Amino acid sequence: MPNPGRIAPFLRRSAPSIVLAAGFVCAAAHAADTQEAAVDPKVVAALKTMGEHLRQLKSFSVHADTTIDESTDEGQKLQFGGTIDYKVRRPDRLRAEIDTDRQQRSFYYDGKTLTQYAPRMGYYGKVDAPPTLRELADVMKEKFNISFPLSDLFRWGTEDNDGSGLTSAAFVGPAKINGADCGHFAFRQPDVDWQLWLSHDTYLPCKLVITTLDDPTQPQYVALFTWRTNVNFDDKTFAFEAPKTAHKIDIAAAQAAGQ
Amino acid sequence: MTIATNRRLVAAIALALSLIATSVDARGTRTSVGSAGGGNASRSTSGSASRSASVSANGNSGSVNRSANATSNTNVSRSTANGTTNVNVNRSVNVDVDNDWDHGNRWDHPVAAAAVVGGTIAAIGSVAYSVPPSCVPVAVGGVTYQQCGSTWYQPQYAGSSVQYVVVSPPH
Numbered sequence: 001m002p003n004p005g006r007i008a009p010f011l012r013r014s015a016p017s018i019v020l021a022a023g024f025v026c027a028a029a030h031a032a033d034t035q036e037a038a039v040d041p042k043v044v045a046a047l048k049t050m051g052e053h054l055r056q057l058k059s060f061s062v063h064a065d066t067t068i069d070e071s072t073d074e075g076q077k078l079q080f081g082g083t084i085d086y087k088v089r090r091p092d093r094l095r096a097e098i099d100t101d102r103q104q105r106s107f108y109y110d111g112k113t114l115t116q117y118a119p120r121m122g123y124y125g126k127v128d129a130p131p132t133l134r135e136l137a138d139v140m141k142e143k144f145n146i147s148f149p150l151s152d153l154f155r156w157g158t159e160d161n162d163g164s165g166l167t168s169a170a171f172v173g174p175a176k177i178n179g180a181d182c183g184h185f186a187f188r189q190p191d192v193d194w195q196l197w198l199s200h201d202t203y204l205p206c207k208l209v210i211t212t213l214d215d216p217t218q219p220q221y222v223a224l225f226t227w228r229t230n231v232n233f234d235d236k237t238f239a240f241e242a243p244k245t246a247h248k249i250d251i252a253a254a255q256a257a258g259q
Numbered sequence: 260m261t262i263a264t265n266r267r268l269v270a271a272i273a274l275a276l277s278l279i280a281t282s283v284d285a286r287g288t289r290t291s292v293g294s295a296g297g298g299n300a301s302r303s304t305s306g307s308a309s310r311s312a313s314v315s316a317n318g319n320s321g322s323v324n325r326s327a328n329a330t331s332n333t334n335v336s337r338s339t340a341n342g343t344t345n346v347n348v349n350r351s352v353n354v355d356v357d358n359d360w361d362h363g364n365r366w367d368h369p370v371a372a373a374a375v376v377g378g379t380i381a382a383i384g385s386v387a388y389s390v391p392p393s394c395v396p397v398a399v400g401g402v403t404y405q406q407c408g409s410t411w412y413q414p415q416y417a418g419s420s421v422q423y424v425v426v427s428p429p430h
Contacts, residue, residue: 068288105419116416123403125416137291145418149290187292194292212289219288247396247403251416 043171043185044163046198047156053203054157059233061087063226064150068100069219077217084149084223087231091132093238098149107148108240109136115240116146116251124242125251134158145254150208150223165189177206178224202227381410381425390423399429 064084071077082100087093092111098104108115114129114136130139137151148154163169168188175184175197182197191214197207210221242248381387394407405412405423412423 066290068290070288103419116419118421121421123414123416123421144416146416147290147418151291152293155291189292192289192292208292210289210292212287215288221288221290247398247414248401249403249414249416249421254418 038168038170038188039163039166040169040171041163043169043187044166046171046183046185047163047169047196050196050198050203050205051156051158054153057088057090057157057229059089059231061085061228061231062153063228064223065226066100066149066224067220067222069217069221071215071217071219075217077219086150086153087233087237088133088154089233089238091134093233093235094133094136095233095238096148106240108238109133110235110238114140114146117240117246122243122246123249124240124246125249126240127251141254143254144251146251149221152208153205175206178226180206182206202229204229383425383427385425387412387423387425388420402429404429 062085064086066082066084067079068082069077069079080101082098084099085097087095092109094107094109096105096107096109098107104119106117106119108117109129111131112129113126115124115126117124127140127144130136133154137148137154140146140148166187166189168186170186172184172186172195175182177197181200183200185196185198187194187196191212193211193213195207195209196205198204199206204227205225207225208223212219212221390405390407390412394405394412397404397406403414404426405414409428411426411428413426414421414423416422
């Protein structure tokens with residue numbers, strides 16, 4: 001059994017509970033098959049710590065190298081690479097460059113409108129947007145079926161991660177991600193397994209893996225993060241100016257459920 | 260072939276394309292966890308304590324390793340690499356491809372051509388995911404169209420995909 005004192009730096013802040021937890025783990029090891037025991041409160045606390053550190057970032061950028069699985073009709077799994085660059089200024093500014101092997105999109109959000117731009121195709125569309133970043137991803141998904149990959153980064157920073165909804169939360173072990181020391185955590189919830197690596201130094205995510213379980217091929221989405229937390233962005237960063245060659249098009253409202 | 264037949268055919272193709280799009284969306288790979296730990300994910304409360312085989316049993320054991328080692332293939336040496344299996348890679352994943360992706364690409368990509376709703380007469384309201392390269396962008400009254408001979412398309416975003424809706428000629 002790993003030494004609980006070494007499992008994760010997230011525990012340092014609450015030393016008395018480590019002792020309690022160590023005793024608890026040993027005592028409960030044989031009776032750990034219940035749902036309650038599967039959600040390790042120390043791991044939920046680690047999520048919370050990450051959330052606090054995300055919340056403290058008022059202005060930051062994060063780059064993600066991503067891969068996404070897609071399956072052919074024959075069930076052969078294919079992997080497509082991509083990159084994501086988010087520039088964030090809380091509470092109401094976002095600039096996103098989301099490129100994959102198949103698609104390139106830029107997003108500009110200024111607290112009033114969201115512009116979606118396809119640089120290669122030259123199309124842009126603009127819609128009204130909610131007043132804060134916190135609501136942006138959910139509202140855009142619901143109204144226009146626009147998804148922001150890794151929108152958890154904005155959600156985690158603003159919500160109280162109390163662990164409800166998780167059916168399992170566990171610490172897996174230490175890991176090196178791009179040379180940095182990170183802690184590896186594993187989570188389960190209905191239809192989704194996910195893994196998160198958190199930096200020992202910054203408490204920010206090093207890596208995220210999402211496994212979609214309600215698809216029989218169980219495709220995965222993988223993101224490796226590079227953070228810049230000492231950056232300032234002016235308003236221009238978040239304002240879209242249409243190039244002369246660009247054409248404005250509509251963003252269609254999402255169809256009703258069951259489309 | 261009569262025009263009426265043509266229209267039905269085109270409509271059928273458009274319908275088929277939209278069905279493909281729907282099915283891809285429905286089984287799409289998640290790119291965010293959603294409200295995990297946030298509290299509003301519906302938690303299954305079946306009390307059967309179904310033991311998930313991997314990480315869950317206790318918080319800090321090494322039980323993860325077993326399943327990870329057992330199942331993952333790390334090379335492709337056993338796959339049929341003889342080239343006879345002509346896998347249709349495009350069909351299920353092409354709907355998200357930007358239609359200008361292939362221009363200037365050295366690799367021949369059959370999708371762009373295949374996804375085009377014919378060069379004849381398309382039914383008003385039918386939807387395509389790309390238009391032939393010969394189409395011309397035209398702005399009429401502040402609206403962007405793609406004119407392809409006598410057929411006019413109005414591009415729009417559906418989510419983050421660009422689709423082309425066949426419309427009546429604007430003038």
